[in-house]
Amino acid sequence: MIEHWFEAQGWEPHSFQTDCWAAQRAGCSGLVQVPTGSGKTYAAYGGCLDLLKLPEPPGLRILYITPLRAMTRDLELALRKPVEALSLPAAVESRTGDTSSTVRTRQRRRLPEVLLTTPESLTLLLTYAEAPRLFARLDTVIVDEWHELLASKRGTQVELALARLRQWHPQLKTWGLSATLANPQQALTHLAPHDAEAVHITARINRPIEIESIIPVDIRSVPWAGNMGLRIADALIERLDPAVPTLVFTNTRNQAEMWHDALLQAKPEWSSLIGLHHGSLDREGREVLERAIKDGSIRIVIATSSLDLGVDFSPIEQVVQIGSPKGIARLMQRAGRSNHRLGETSRLICMPASALHLLEFAAAREAVARGEIEAILPPQEPLDVLCQHLITRSLAEGFDEDGLLAEIRSTAAYADLSHARFDWALQLVAYGGKTLRSYPDYQKLAKQEDGHWQIRENKMARRHRMMIGTITSETSVQVRFVNGARIGHVEESFAGRLRPGQKILFAGRTLQVHRFRDMTLFVRSAKGKRAEVPRWMGGKMPFSNQLAQALRRSFQEIAEGEGGSSPEVEALQPLFATQQELSTIPKAGEVLVELCQTREGFHGFCFTFEGRVVNDGLAALLAYRMGQVRPATFTIAASDYGIEWLCPERYPFKEMFRERESLFSEEHLLRDTLESINVGELAKRQFRGIARIAGLTFDGYPGSRKSGKQLQISSGLIYDVFSRYDPDNLLLQQAQQEVLETQFEETRLRETLRRLRESTFVLRDTPRPTPLSLPLIADRLTSMLSTEALEKRLARIQQQWTDS
Template identity: 45%
Template sequence: MHPGITEVRDWFERQGWEAFPFQEAVWNAYLEGKSGLIHSATGTGKTLAAWMGPVAEALAAGEATGPVDREDAPPLRVLWITPLRALAADTAASLQWPAESFHLPWSVELRTGDTTQSVRAKQKKQLPTALVTTPESLTLMLTREDATELFSDLRLVVVDEWHELMSTKRGVQTELALARIRAFKPELRVWGISATLGNLRDAMETLLGLGREGELVQGVVGKPVVIDTILPTNIDRFPWAGHFGTQMIPRVIEAIDEGGTCLIFTNTRAQAEIWYQSILQVKAQWKDVIALHHGSLSREVRDEVELGLKSGRLRAVVCTSSLDLGVDFTPVDRVLQVGTPKGVARLLQRAGRSGHQPGVPSRVTCVPTHAFELLDIAAARNAALAGKIEAREGVNKPLDVLAQHLVTIATGTGFRAQDLFREVQCTQAYKTLSQEEWDWTLDFVVRGGESLRAYPEYHRVVLGTDGVYRVEDADIAKRHRMSVGTIVSDEALNVQYLKGGKLGTVEESFLARLRPGDRFIFAGRPLEFVRIKDMTAWVRRASSVSGAVPRWMGGRLPLSSELALAIREELERAGNGELASPEMKTLGPILELQARWSAIPALSDLLIERVETREGHHLFFYPFEGRLVHQGMAALFGYRISQLVPITFTFAANDYGFELLAPEEAPLEEAIAKGLLSPENLGADIVASLNSAELARRQFREIARIAGLVFQGFPGMNKSAKQLQASSGLFYDVFARYDPNNLLLRQADREVLERQLEQSRLSRSLGRLSQSNLLITHPKRPSPMCFPILVDRLRETVTSENIHDRIEKMASQLELEAGDKIGAPDGV
């Protein structure tokens, strides 16, 4: 056995631990010079698996000489990349402790957007032995002219939570950065860490680059996970989103009261604010032991909450995905999931926040906010137990990220065109990058492309007489360093008390609707809006919580394809009379009425309901493919039917299906016969059925920012979202008119189809539906399954009366027509 590993094992024994076989496998692989991917359940020691290899290497080399001054510590040896700044401090502490225990003279530091200027100044002179950083900060390091020397002693790069990065442009940014470092250090070892991922081999190949061998190390994957549900005591047969959410508050309080610390996960920040307030309205005495945590709160507020969790001071925290990842909260012994989890991996990831230590089972208790979420929960548990975890796909060839990368390298060491082209082609994201696409992107950063040649400010990169491309203008280099990154969102304004500290950020689009004196809830506090000045929304405390809750963009998570399939399978079993789980038994009366009035679709069926009401003629389709797919499908079907007869539709969609509403009856059978369900001509029909040009124009804002066309401004002088949209819109219009072959325009079209409409999944869905058995029913009144879709449409259109009262009246009338009121079934 390697002598360093012997010392590490002895240290584990002194802590009262025993090293897992997967941990030792990673240590040995690292010491043999190998790279790879670690896949293990949350809380099973993945961090130590990746870290103790370098420690063992140092111990075997006799480096345990005791602490030294920072300046005397070894230069950068380990680079640890984390997707969230919130994880960095905990990760650094986890690395520091073993190094100090072994008396290694190493320095361990952070480098994120929160790092102080004094620390940055020290790091500019000398980097620590181990640096925990983000993809953006790593990219900034590549803008240094001495980047080659900076990484000269680097031996290992660890990419934490790789599954969160690889399917985003930040993942592509990481791929490019790793390719650049490997050009400096061909022998570099790279290890990824992941907890919940379906396509492990693909993930490893994306991380390591094309043609590089790696070790896939499977750890403790089968950690016990308990998934249960707080069942409603009464259930309506005509459910709608949120209709018994507050009914569940007392049951949630009982769950929190059972002991320990509890995380209450919601899927949106607005929902987190609502549930936090709702719990406090019942348990006002919990004011000091319950907290709120989401990504729009200030760093100081989040730090205080995380500290309260670690110390055990807090009983419960209502949170979003901001606490999904890696922060180690050992005291947490209960996790609640409000609403549908939307994905199997997300549910398991959140379950892993509890029992976050080896050998301790994880538990997640789901809290449905309407009846059909019971179906989602039962399906998610079945899929989780069967190991059906979602795959993550990388982003293919985003030229905006490539353009940013070219300017990054030109700002730093500079590059020779063909050398960097070959380097970029070694990444999974750009393996199909053509010479034409490369030449176009290079011309774009050198001369601004066809449309911007006459404007010197877009001539960012210059070809020197030595054949090396560099950024020579200091102002261009400065602006680029301030714009590095791929995270683009609706411009957020700071929210700050007139007399007091910052609370966090809220999107400008929400604040723009407020007038002085309006009240809203944010950071768990009732606030009164005063004014906007200097990119800050100034507020004062309000006397009550009555008011609006901020709405953030992208609030509704998409339903994963794995969970969608599990839901269809669960429904087929229910149609055959199999109601095995407590959730499905509770849902039984609703499904019985659905079968009586319409039908329960089998796995091979496409259920279509024709319903006529005073509103008109409704068509309800149930593909069970998720809201995003259904929105695209609704527009597509409406367009295809309208090509047969002149007809105007109103659309509505949820995760189960969608509605087409028209004043007159639609020729459904004729449309089906003429290819309504066909995946053929999908691209052209989607473009024709939607205002795709406007969607692409909006998507271009992100591309323009990442590609460096739009500068967001210097600190304290940021441009508003409206200014940025206007600037990017102007570029879009100029390119569309004078440079229609601009590859960034094509990218905008592609991203709209894939990211906003999930065209690939839509195409696969149509392929399945075109082969399905068509189950067309004619209910005399809205069925339980169509009622939530109908309600969603009313919420968007009805403003003249209280929408809640109107929906309750509709549901009550349908209940009367259905028969006796129901409660929970016996034995549940």
Template identity: 45%
Template sequence: MATAPRTRKGPGSRWLAAQGWKAFPFQREVAKAIAAGESGLLHATTGSGKTYAVWLAALDAFVAPKPITAKGLPSKRKQAPPPLTVLWLTPMRALAADTLRALERPVLDEELEWTLGLRTGDTGSSERARQNRRLPTALVTTPESLSLLLSREDAQEALGQVRLVVIDEWHELLGNKRGTQTQLALARLRRWNPGLQTWGLSATLGNQAHALDVLLAGEPGHLVQGRQDKRLQVDTLLPQGGVERFAWAGHLGMRLLQQVIRELEDSPTTLVFTNTRAQTELWYQALLQARPDWAGLIALHHGSIEKQAREWVEAGLKNGQLKAVICTSSLDLGVDFLPVERVLQIGSPKSIARLLQRAGRSGHAPGRASRATLVPTYSLDLLDAAATRRAITAGEIEARTAPVKPLDVLVQHLVTVALGGGFEPDDLLPEIRSAWAYRHLSEGEWIWALAFVRNGGASLSAYPDYRRAEPDAEGIWRVPDKQLAKRHRLGIGTIVSETSLNVQFWSKGGGGNRLGNIEEGFIARLRPGDHFLFAGRTLELVRVENMTVYVRRASGRKAAIPRWSGSRMPLSDTLAKHVLALLEDAEAQRYESPEMRLLQPLLDVQRQWSALPSAHYLLAETLESREGSHLFLYPFAGRHAHLGLASLLAWRLAQRRPCTFSIAVNDYGLELVSPVSLDWQELLDASLFTTDNLVSDTLASLNAAELAQRRFREIARISGLIFSGYPGAHKSNRQLQASSSLFYQVFRQYDPDNLLLGQAQTEVLRQELDADRLQQTLTRTGALPLRLVTLDHPSPFALPLMVERLRESLSSEKLADRITRLVGDLEREAGPDERARAFDPESLVQPSHDSDLTPRRGASPRRPRVQKSGRPR
């Protein structure tokens, strides 16, 4: 290892001193570990100096001292830059560009002979060509671009001298297939350089030991716990005048618009985070309409907006020219916006880690405080807000676990390695097994993967397009066809999203300015002349042609709001635990936080009409209405697990008595509705919640084949079965779905043992239904006594579930009509309470017909009947 003499400071240490800074203890610990050739994980508070901790240590360790002249002085003769020495992986392109700027400062100030470069999907062709001739000494890139480098014929020559790999925001990659792709790339680099050092950086990991184990593939490493004393202020924007006792998700917090504006006025620069792109568009429009004088001072930022517009927003933030930016997770990660002093979070953050990550975007420098303010979008968001602050005080963060043996990623990597110089199977298998995800890869799975890339498996062997890698005369597996090689390089990566269409202004003389991209599924529901919100504008659809949506500016008529997939995030287990703890405090009449004191009227009604959910019993509510017989359960396991649980319970109930059920879920609970009256007291016994035959019953309870077929599209794309198309000629979502469905049916009929079919089923269970959490929930609730309460009216906790179900079948106007009538009835039954916000029927469309949710005739208000305090065994 080439290091500077001990009597002299290295360039990293010199630069730090020149800034007038002093290294923190954790930074010195990292420097010592890197100098000793160790790998590890640095977990430190956002904005505390993680990047420079590793980078300055790398400069000290790897920058060779300048040659000494005969006079004993450092030579001023210019030396050739060293080969690629440091790879810096980031999960986002925007973060990559920002990271490069940070790394360049000490290199330029110290006049080092290292060269630095950036390689992502946004890198221009001329820069790529220059890098293909000679890679820089340090390269900032993404997992996808690293895999592309591994597919070069001279990959070992180009990457074999890398001495340090840094994975920034490791928590963002750990729990998904991009992290698996990174593991395989690291295994390849370690094969070429057994002394390779690997360091991960993170600020929000609840299971650091697991994260380190995955990063280093089980090898020993150094876990450095960085600064934890950074000041963090988390508060809640409390609605003035109280909250509704009967509320539902979907208000989007617009009643707090004026309060939000006052908060923005008091801060020079603020990031306003939402959980969905649709919310971002709505809040931007609402703020601009309320404060037209802020035009040019506020902006919006999300992943579907054109790159140039996003870069303009990011530059405005860095320069302090913008007062506020309304954004999604596109600005979650470590981008350094020093002027940002405050973060607003619209709605529940759903997890502790997410809020900490977003809060860290403010005060993003050592010694500066971070501040995050939660803006509730409906009453029960206050409960999440209080629980979030309670969990942060307790120092609890969610754990993240890595996927195990995703075979679609493996077969993609095999073709990549075949392109990158080729491989011999017996030689490659130990390397693959050295990656944590594939440490238990069986011989049978390996043989299947080789057969799959060689000829597509048993059912596709007759088609040459699926002979993607095969042994040559010397037994080296290579890609036999240049066209297949080109297609593979275009498809490298594990990010699979809905097919997007370009959004572009209509111009008679040709294409106008591009605005970004939008999902095909949303545009398919619109007709020419319809209006929709996008990129902060109201647009009119002109036509759709060649994967491009042509639009013109519009105003006046109500606009549709685009919906993007993957926007509903489930409540984390950690946050749910603290929510239940607060409800237990409320049961004991302890309202210690301002949020809980504001919620007391709602919780009082819940207690009077039913009971408060608890970790010590499973609350079940039943209600008879014109719709039928309702059951409400509150396991607090998150939206995904509740979907699996609701489907499972409905299926098991139907096995006892033929019946159909409607289902609704949210993060707190689930609703089952039968059109016929049911005796819930008799039906809710212990066998309903058993974990016996869980997988088979869960799959039987759903249209499992349809769910698996949808999931198979992602697997087919990653594994190379389907091709998304060439640049400028991408295939539509309908074409891709049709192609993947055809493969799915062919495999089921002619190759039922195809391992990708099993992977599709596993991913449905684990990702869409959160099967692990579902099993834990069944085990926990099965051991709890059941508290069964008969309602005369929907309780404050039941109403959001009813609205969730109706939202799927009613237009927004009809839904508002029903809710107005129902909430008015419920408020009258609950009686006056000066602490609660009065219900304002003018805030919604006036009712034009009776609600189907009103109690049946003859029902009168009374105390709830607790029918059962325990579950028969």
């Protein structure tokens, strides 16, 4: 069928597509892993078009799950095209949070033959009593962007929904579409644990990626530290041209706002052709912009990861990355946003925000060429998602314990779930756990006479349906014009610091704060400069393991004099010469430690090139262990490159680093880590999401402003109350575990300690900060000083180097 359509279109199917169609017709499940923009959708969809032929009775046959609501419109069109061309008697529709209530009601009577939906909408659909009938004729599920879902609890939610569907269709054909990832087998196991024969299809097509760095003529003009890069903005701006539709990616929303502003200042005549896109802007505005990109009326877009995925922007011809690439897969994904077509070269222009980014670009290009990409690790057995799922399953006909445990264990995420943990979660959602056991007013679930668990009150059921999902966001404050028009949202902590009359740069315009009330920041349009730019938490993304490795390799090559091959390394020679002169460049198997005295005090630097997450944990751990031997007060900073300890008095770092075996020991790692960092505070922050997912907190009913504010509760308070009155609560442990795993990547920390024990340490006293240590000092100062003052200070330090 699909073959006819391809022929009619004049398309030649790729071999991975025909492989896929054959596998589907043979009834297999599988994972299609090909680069972005290679035609995955039709690979997975084509084979099931046969299902839509008469004389099959109507009803849902193909379920297509996508992580992005914004993507459904385009996908719906793409899925409908062959159906219409082949005159198949099938309806193709979407169901998301945006679907109108008329359509939703109709769909609850009968689903279309092909349904496009999000994980949240699917879970919600499964809570209705008519779900067994609606899904009775389902044959195939296709999960798009599986690599994206897999990495988060949304993936766990999909696994649980699939397990539910398998209760009705034990042999459910399940297909995942994924960008290239390092652990496809694991991705497949989590997608289709029921099918040992599931196939893994990769394309043998190479989608070439061309990575080119912008190298300013005068390399000394490139700052050696910082993440904004505005000082050399001209180098990029002269490469931009509205005739070439361009997507400019930044790493943070803050950076996107500043670059958008800089571009407008430099090219006011382009103002109607330039757009700004990030996750804090109002959704409607973003959608208008997305349409404008597609129809070609907006030619240059400054964006954050909000445009990493999704919509096919065919007009885009060129992609720019500003600042550190952070990860190999991420860079490839971004590069793939240009010329979203099979076989064509993706072009990526990389713009350094500071000098060493050039080396990162070269390292990333090398890693892309070698095919070294990141593995995506799914969450293991998250209890909060389990709690939510128990309530979800208690709606409609409810569940019996043994049956549900077996169903949940059929997923890879919960394959090893113990009876005890399952019981604990059930007790928590049913009675509020052991502390509320004797408290009849609380009970949420009730056990029926036939042993079925069901939700007790309709009110609870309604509330739960609104809370389904695992996406949690920071407490955000709406930004509105005084007349009520929505602009977007900023973090509460930022809004709380603003005063009436103050100017901010947001959504690409200068706004003046009118007042902050009822979680809404009211603003007016304003003119003029001196605007604060909101900073969003969590904007600092760490290096991936792969990029860290690639970067270490680059440094070694330079140290051994083999690295002159790339234009970036060539251009950076003056910087390396300074580094060599002041200190040294570490060779293979070496770790560089620099010691330096400034007006601030005595600095110790250790360059591990392990990425910020690991370095953060390592910095605190080593400070704690050094402090055990010789007490001192340290100020600690960590970056992707290394660690800084700053001490007001002279500190014997050299002696400390001689005791490698004990300093980098893995013994008592957990104990020392818990001692060294404020896990409590971090866990409390982590608990926010957990409490929300597990249903401990309630965001209030959407739309109703005075939704009983006295019923909203902060997760921090619940955390405190649990710690005090119910310290054995497993959700507290989960928060702590998540902090240790995701914030400190314990596994990687152990590997790092092992590597450090086996390395040779090169200790150098330097007369002043070096090109390697300056970014660390800068990062630390950023959190203490205003941006402006900092830039001046840095420029001054760098001036001293150039002069000498």
